[in-house]
Amino acid sequence: MSNGSQILVFKDMGLVSQVFDEASLGSLHGHIAVGHARYSTTGSSVWENAQPTFRATVHGSLALGHNGNLVNTAELAAMVAELPGEEHVSRSGRTAATNDTDLVTALLAGHPDLSIEETAKVVLPKVKGAFSLVFMDEHTLYAARDPQGIRPLVLGRLERGWVVASETAALDICGASFIREVEPGELIAIDENGMRSSRFAEAKPKGCVFEYVYLARPDTSIAGRNVHLSRVEMGRRLAKEAPVEADLVIATPESGTPAAIGYAEASGIPYGSGLVKNAYVGRTFIQPSQTIRQLGIRLKLNPLREVIAGKRLVVVDDSIVRGNTQRALVRMLREAGAAEVHIRISSPPVKWPCFFGIDFATRAELIANGMSVEEIGRTLGADSLAYISIDGMIEATAQPKDRLCRACFDGEYPMELPDPALLGKLLLEAEIKGGQQKPAVRGKPTSGSDLDGVQSLLGGAGAADALRRP
Numbered sequence: 499m500s501n502g503s504q505i506l507v508f509k510d511m512g513l514v515s516q517v518f519d520e521a522s523l524g525s526l527h528g529h530i531a532v533g534h535a536r537y538s539t540t541g542s543s544v545w546e547n548a549q550p551t552f553r554a555t556v557h558g559s560l561a562l563g564h565n566g567n568l569v570n571t572a573e574l575a576a577m578v579a580e581l582p583g584e585e586h587v588s589r590s591g592r593t594a595a596t597n598d599t600d601l602v603t604a605l606l607a608g609h610p611d612l613s614i615e616e617t618a619k620v621v622l623p624k625v626k627g628a629f630s631l632v633f634m635d636e637h638t639l640y641a642a643r644d645p646q647g648i649r650p651l652v653l654g655r656l657e658r659g660w661v662v663a664s665e666t667a668a669l670d671i672c673g674a675s676f677i678r679e680v681e682p683g684e685l686i687a688i689d690e691n692g693m694r695s696s697r698f699a700e701a702k703p704k705g706c707v708f709e710y711v712y713l714a715r716p717d718t719s720i721a722g723r724n725v726h727l728s729r730v731e732m733g734r735r736l737a738k739e740a741p742v743e744a745d746l747v748i749a750t751p752e753s754g755t756p757a758a759i760g761y762a763e764a765s766g767i768p769y770g771s772g773l774v775k776n777a778y779v780g781r782t783f784i785q786p787s788q789t790i791r792q793l794g795i796r797l798k799l800n801p802l803r804e805v806i807a808g809k810r811l812v813v814v815d816d817s818i819v820r821g822n823t824q825r826a827l828v829r830m831l832r833e834a835g836a837a838e839v840h841i842r843i844s845s846p847p848v849k850w851p852c853f854f855g856i857d858f859a860t861r862a863e864l865i866a867n868g869m870s871v872e873e874i875g876r877t878l879g880a881d882s883l884a885y886i887s888i889d890g891m892i893e894a895t896a897q898p899k900d901r902l903c904r905a906c907f908d909g910e911y912p913m914e915l916p917d918p919a920l921l922g923k924l925l926l927e928a929e930i931k932g933g934q935q936k937p938a939v940r941g942k943p944t945s946g947s948d949l950d951g952v953q954s955l956l957g958g959a960g961a962a963d964a965l966r967r968p
């Protein structure tokens with residue numbers, strides 16, 4: 499938050515409701531602010547990696563929030579290491595941030611001869627991957643989106659101000675009217691003179707299709723298409739592609755609900771509520787450890803025995819990543835008396851890792867990697883399993899196929915990816931643990947053992963496999 503002469507950063511670990519209360523919000527005074535809830539991607543979940551990231555510059559200070567994930571982190575770390583006076587060790591002596599975002603902040607703050615806006619035009623074309631950025635100095639709010647526009651970013655207007663947000667739903671909540679999307683490759687600056695726009699790269703739109711499937715809020719619209727309606731349409735198409743005789747359609751709440759409504763509508767099978775979600779438990783695949791994830795499933799859902807006993811069920815869910823949720827669910831539904839359990843998934847099998855901000859982890863952990871749909875259905879204990887086709891999913895988004903990233907489903911990445919050794923969530927931690935406080939320049943590994951070391955950070959051969967695909 500900037501009051502015009504000073505930036506105050508207030509951040510901590512935990513849910514937004516655990517970090518902010520009325521007193522802490524009341525202590526923040528000013529006319530420009532950026533806020534961020536981190537979904538851990540590059541860099542582990544530690545306080546230093548919470549955002550906004552902050553740097554002092556010769557012009558003042560800089561605070562930055564980033565949605566997405568970068569793929570040339572090692573290259574950016576090398577660029578930061580060449581900046582004069584860049585120490586990467588905090589005043590307390592602990593290592594500072596180890597995430598990709600902090601590197602962008604350091605680069606934006608690292609050109610004393612240029613203004614922040616001019617620096618952004620030099621630095622942003624060198625940043626590769628998914629980045630929807632909001633950043634600020636004491637006087638100006640900036641927003642920028644990667645040339646592919648992988649993650650959404652929208653511009654809104656209040657009566658006496660401007661708002662930039664990841665999703666249109668955020669504009670609705672704060673009473674702002676939607677103006678337009680921040681364009682892929684666009685840099686926006688907003689100050690007392692109003693809003694100005696410039697372009698730092700040519701737009702090559704490849705929006706993430708998974709935003710429509712699961713990530714975005716249902717009340718958001720992306721590229722003019724409402725997310726809820728896309729999900730209902732995915733369900734309708736799924737019913738046509740994969741019909742089954744059954745008594746009741748239920749959803750895995752809540753992300754499977756719109757597709758289940760669509761499935762019921764198109765199939766003529768009644769829709770019912772068969773599972774109750776504990777509202778206090780978060781989205782399971784965002785939890786960082788497998789143990790918590792497994793506990794999370796039991797904590798998360800409770801079957802309505804009176805509704806499902808004796809019924810042949812169609813259970814609609816938005817995606818299967820590791821399969822743990824669905825396996826536990828099938829068991830739970832059978833224990834509750836379901837006669838049959840048919841699983842229908844409103845996205846195609848996830849077979850490839852995402853490098854752009856979704857922590858699906860490696861191919862080795864993806865249940866659809868190396869198993870047929872039938873085999874997956876058997877391991878889940880379901881009577882049948884079917885997924886929507888890639889084309890069915892894409893048509894439901896009402897977007898042209900060539901303007902969407904769908905790499906986790908078909909392995910066609912929307913940009914060139916660097917050497918597998920230079921990708922990985924804990925890449926910068928590895929550099930520091932290796933005794934080099936400054937991220938070092940890493941070229942291609944020169945020996946097998948070097949590569950093995952970094953491969954182990956990737957948690958398996960999955961990411962490397964993905965990169966070898968033509």
Ligand code: SF4
Pocket residue numbers: 648706707708709851852853854855856903904905906907
């Ligand atoms: S790989 Fe999948 S989740 Fe990642 S950006 Fe592309 S479509 Fe989205």
